[in-house]
Amino acid sequence: MKYCAFLRGVNVKGTNMKMAEVCEVFKDAGMEDVVSVLASGNIIFSANRKAEDLKFILEKAMSEHFNYDAFLFIKSEEEIENFWKSNPFNKNENLHVYTFIGNNNVENVLMKEFEAASKTDNEDAKIVNENFYWQIPKGNTLDFTFGKILGRKNMKDQFTSRNINTFEKILKKIATNSQI
Known part of the structure; x- marks a missing residue:
């Protein structure tokens, strides 16, 4: 597999x-x-x-x-394809979309944190198919209130995040390697 x-x-x-x-x-x-x-x-x-x-x-x-x-x-x-295809946000050159990969139910923990955080214009988060997606204006992601969760030591074994475009690159690489 x-x-x-x-x-x-x-x-x-x-x-x-x-x-x-x-x-x-x-x-x-x-x-x-x-x-x-x-x-x-x-x-x-x-x-x-x-x-x-x-x-x-x-x-x-x-x-x-x-x-x-x-x-x-x-x-x-299959799960990687689900991350890519379930993205609820439209492509926008001024915005990044991050997906969080983690332990079971981490998406609900993240949504609770997001809802409690102060937000900037065009910042949004959604859960689709048990995947957490975060849309944020391009710039200093870690400076946004919710972005600070990424560095919390008490969460380091719970999740990691990737830009949504990473999933497309991974799927292309898997397809390329399958043809060899």
């Missing part, structure tokens, strides 16, 4: 790693067809195990190899 691992906190705040080295860790942990997409910690691979088992195996391997507390979220090709 094809999966993508979304690593949390890669190449930010001193946690720097080369994606080629991350791919080697995945291969050493028994994953096949391993490739990275972008430098933000999106690793596509094949495995014949359940996502929960893979999460445990890969977090342990990453933590040991890079000497940090690794948090990652494993999603199947």
Whole structure:
């Protein structure tokens, strides 16, 4: 089965790693067809195990190899396609849309946080198919009230986020690798 691992906190705040080295860790942990997409910690691979088992195996391997507390979220090709196709926001050059990948029910925790946060013009959030989407004007995402949740230490094992365009790139890479 094809999966993508979304690593949390890669190449930010001193946690720097080369994606080629991350791919080697995945291969050493028994994953096949391993490739990275972008430098933000999106690793596509094949495995014949359940996502929960893979999460445990890969977090342990990453933590040991890079000497940090690794948090990652494993999603199947079908789930990734769901993230991409369920985006409730129209494309707008002045806005970013982020999708949050995480533990079960994290979308409700995020919506509660969003509803309590002060908002800027054109900022919105929606839950579609149990996926949390956040639309924000382009700029300093982490400076927005809700954006500050991204860096909270008490939430680091709960979710990670990606720009919606990342899902399109991941799906294209999966399709390309499937043809080889």
